[in-house]
Amino acid sequence: MTKDELQQLVEKISLEAFQQPFVHQASFNRRLKSTGGRYHLTNHNLDFNPLIYERYGMDELVKVIKHELCHYHLHLAGRGYQHKDREFKELLQQTGGSRYSPPLANATxxxxxxxxxxxxxxxxxxxxxxxxxxxxxxxxxxxxxxxxxxx
Ligand SMILES: [Zn+2]
Ligand SMILES: [Zn+2]
Structure with missing residues (x-):
């Protein structure tokens, strides 16, 4: 999957599952090691571990994208965007995002x-x-x- 394909996928999931556009950048990042994805509070971009797609396929990648989009949309809306926040847990459940990233190979x-x-x-x-x-x-x-x- 290319960076452009990932960007389009995140934009599509954002509209379908959150009814709001994703207007920042999504990229693959091999340095994430054991995490599936990351939301950057400072520039609002999303990073994804390419191993999620390579090892677990599209379904799992979609769930991880939804997880990161929960952080993204809640943070931009000034609401509870952290794992411990009730709003985060509710939105995660509503959209079907993954709670935890599956085990990744480079977690030695x-x-x-x-x-x-x-x-x-x-x-x-x-x-x-x-x-x-x-x-x-x-x-x-x-x-x-x-x-x-x-x-
Ligand atoms: Zn998270
Ligand atoms: Zn001891």
Whole structure:
């Protein structure tokens, strides 16, 4: 899918599901990593993770677009546009937007455990085990494995 096709799709969904035009820019952004989309409060543009379409297809992309358009239209109207706001939850349900983005392939997780108490720790980023200690007992951490979700 090209950027122009994405732009047209967002404009179409905006009119059909929200009865209001989308008058800013929609683009694909590969740096989004584990998120499906992002609404920029400052310039009102929308970014979408191309992996949503590549891995889950059109239906899932439409749901993620609706989610981001909920942020967009509510924010521009000066209403509750954050995940915790009732207006956001209601509009999301009304339009059929997704609540959560499906798991995306580049969400690699590093697993560690505490040498002392055995507590398991999972992080998106690598931990420096020489410097970082267990939050529970201050014991030393041991690297266990790195898991890259496969599709
Ligand atoms: Zn959101
Ligand atoms: Zn510990």
């Amino acid at each position: 997780i590093h697993h560690y455990c505490c040498r002392n108490c055995g507590k398991k720790i999972q992080r998106r980023r690598k931990i420096d085990t020489e410097r970082y200690v267990c939050g529970g007992c201050h014991g030393q951490l041991l690297f266990v494995k790195t898991v890259k979700p496969s599709f």
